[in-house]
Amino acid sequence: MRVEVVDVGPRDGLQNEEKILSPEVRAELCDRLAGAGLRRMEAASFVNPRLVPQMAGAEEVMAALNRRPEVSYAGLVLNERGYERAVAAGVDEVRYAFPVTDSFARRNQNTTAGEAAGLAARLVERARLDGVRISVTLSVAFGCPFEGRVEPERVLGFARRVAEAPPDELILADTIGVGVPSQVEELVGGVGELGVTVGCHFHDTRNTGLANAVAAIGAGAAVLDASVGGTGGCPFAPRATGNIATEDLVYLLHGMGHETGIDLGSLIGVAEWLSGQLGKELPGRVYKAGVFEPVAK
16 A cells, blocks of 8 residues: 655754754755655745744745655645645745634634634635645644544534535644544545545654554544754644654555555655755654664565
8 A cells, every 4th residue: 555655854844943044944845855756845935934934035945956756845834825825936835724723723724613614615616726646634633732632523513514625635633743543544434535635744743643643544534744953843733843854654554565666765865855954853763773684574
């Protein structure tokens, strides 16, 4: 079985880092990921640079890419202005994210969850007219730092609303890393019944990220987000740590017999390079431990 891996390191991975990397270095990160075999990545975030200075210069990142025709370069957007910037900058894919709780929606996007869901439908329509792919992410789908547990029926209610459009992909995000495999199975299975492609986005705050990834694949998810080196976090989510590391996920998937099209050795080299750029050891494990053949051929 082939599993599509989307590296969100250039966006989610860097947006919470103390050291701010230039647009040129962020573009080089994308180029290195493409060289390792990644075919989809979040290259930039089209958000207010005053609120997230690490993501300033999104247009400059897109302009500096050595673009490959087989690679889809995505831009994260939170509103219509971000969508317009992303399309004008030449993204191949728009990734619109909104929280399913009102408390997080107000802090993250100055809106309500219901209003944000309505915007999802409008952006899908615009993307169809503009000829770009669009994915919709339901943030804090497993738990909210301000409201606590999020009931599955609330998440599935928003999923049903979004699926009416539908987007090219609907992604369930464990933004603060509180989910466990049984939750993943319930939500992925429920969204899968809506007839849309299901993706998942896991943070490893409580060391459940890879277990959740395995559960997601078993429940029918076809796409998994990850961040090279395990970098990441959300400026508006207290105590949330990084995404599952792309190289850790790829090691796991390859060992289980799944295909990704990614060269693990090259990907480890990207993580090592990023560690040098940020001037610190990254959370990922495989880039430090090295490659090993987990099963006999």
